[in-house]
Amino acid sequence: MTKKHAQTCPIAEFLNTFGDAWTLLVIREAFYGSTRFGEFLKNTGMAKNILSNRLSTLLDQGVLRRVDIGERGARYEYHLTDKGESLITVLVAINQWANEQMLAKGREAVNLCARSSGRKLPKLVPRDHNGKELAAGEILAKAGPGASAAAKKRINAIPAS
Amino acid sequence: MTKKHAQTCPIAEFLNTFGDAWTLLVIREAFYGSTRFGEFLKNTGMAKNILSNRLSTLLDQGVLRRVDIGERGARYEYHLTDKGESLITVLVAINQWANEQMLAKGREAVNLCARSSGRKLPKLVPRDHNGKELAAGEILAKAGPGASAAAKKRINAIPAS
DNA sequence: CAATTTTAGTTGCTTTTTACTACCAAATAT
DNA sequence: ATATTTGGTAGTAAAAAGCAACTAAAATTG
Numbered sequence: 001m002t003k004k005h006a007q008t009c010p011i012a013e014f015l016n017t018f019g020d021a022w023t024l025l026v027i028r029e030a031f032y033g034s035t036r037f038g039e040f041l042k043n044t045g046m047a048k049n050i051l052s053n054r055l056s057t058l059l060d061q062g063v064l065r066r067v068d069i070g071e072r073g074a075r076y077e078y079h080l081t082d083k084g085e086s087l088i089t090v091l092v093a094i095n096q097w098a099n100e101q102m103l104a105k106g107r108e109a110v111n112l113c114a115r116s117s118g119r120k121l122p123k124l125v126p127r128d129h130n131g132k133e134l135a136a137g138e139i140l141a142k143a144g145p146g147a148s149a150a151a152k153k154r155i156n157a158i159p160a161s
Numbered sequence: 162m163t164k165k166h167a168q169t170c171p172i173a174e175f176l177n178t179f180g181d182a183w184t185l186l187v188i189r190e191a192f193y194g195s196t197r198f199g200e201f202l203k204n205t206g207m208a209k210n211i212l213s214n215r216l217s218t219l220l221d222q223g224v225l226r227r228v229d230i231g232e233r234g235a236r237y238e239y240h241l242t243d244k245g246e247s248l249i250t251v252l253v254a255i256n257q258w259a260n261e262q263m264l265a266k267g268r269e270a271v272n273l274c275a276r277s278s279g280r281k282l283p284k285l286v287p288r289d290h291n292g293k294e295l296a297a298g299e300i301l302a303k304a305g306p307g308a309s310a311a312a313k314k315r316i317n318a319i320p321a322s
Numbered sequence: 323c324a325a326t327t328t329t330a331g332t333t334g335c336t337t338t339t340t341a342c343t344a345c346c347a348a349a350t351a352t
Numbered sequence: 353a354t355a356t357t358t359g360g361t362a363g364t365a366a367a368a369a370g371c372a373a374c375t376a377a378a379a380t381t382g
Contacts, residue, residue, distance in 0.1 A: 010259030021180040093254040098171030107307030128275040136249040146268030
């Protein structure tokens with residue numbers, strides 16, 4: 001990414017770190033259990049310098065942490081932090097969406113399942129406080145306390161219905 | 162993005178279309194109600210040629226559709242298709258994650274709310290079939306019918322516990 | 323309806339990023 | 353002690369992003 005988004009918007013903020021072709025694949029691999037540089041390399045197929053660069057920013061962002069496992073010197077493993085583990089919801093949402101919308105019916109590539117039961121996870125759906133499913137049109141963005149003046153203006157320009 | 166991921170993995174598949182700094186911002190804007198080229202341009206801050214390129218691929222992917230609103234000739238609006246609208250879950254997941262993990266406490270920039278009640282959406286969480294919340298470690302990836310041989314091998318290499 | 327302005331791009335150029343290959347130092351294995 | 357693996361860095365060519373200028377068609381306006 002050549003320039004950072006200046007917008008104070010969670011989506012833009014997210015894209016500043018994850019808005020490229022590889023970073024989420026590294027996260028996927030971390031969830032799959034990869035910890036070593038070479039594992040990430042092999043399982044994603046990315047170039048070494050790109051992986052090196054992405055690992056750095058993920059460390060900087062506190063999404064991964066580096067553990068020294070060297071017996072007679074430095075040798076590292078990369079592990080998800082709590083912040084990183086909390087990305088599971090995003091990964092599940094993307095996995096389910098792409099399985100359903102990008103792959104042919106009955107041709108899901110990877111299903112996420114509960115370890116205990118082995119059953120496929122039920123589909124994540126936005127709901128209101130009463131548990132009622134919400135369609136996209138029933139959801140409204142509201143500026144929060146951290147929104148910039150520009151963001152507030154933009155958000156408030158959205159018709160309330 | 163300079164090369165497409167070859168992996169048959171929903172995350173990789175998703176990244177082939179959305180793995181860049183701008184595409185999800187265009188989707189965000191579509192949810193916020195932008196429909197015209199100029200609106201997307203102004204509200205995202207992206208370059209014209211990049212927007213043009215991204216709109217094309219989103220049309221190709223069936224995420225957006227183009228509606229001719231010209232009175233005496235062609236003039237277009239871009240609208241989310243059903244496929245596009247179903248991205249709402251991904252957007253909600255990202256919005257909630259970034260609000261919580263990337264912005265300072267109490268400094269949320271944009272909260273997604275139910276239109277009917279005005280209340281903030283409850284946090285999306287992966288659950289099992291009984292509605293029990295699942296931590297990242299309680300979720301397991303399983304190869305589906307569409308997985309390539311390589312993907313199957315990779316997925317099956319993940320320890321079942 | 324003629325002239326002006328706006329919209330929605332496209333084109334060409336420069337800068338930045340990616341992809342690829344070669345190289346290297348430290349850690350580990352033999 | 354030597355060989356091999358691991359985890360990078362450096363250099364370079366190709367691709368993509370960013371930016372400004374240009375354009376054609378549509379909409380507005382007088």
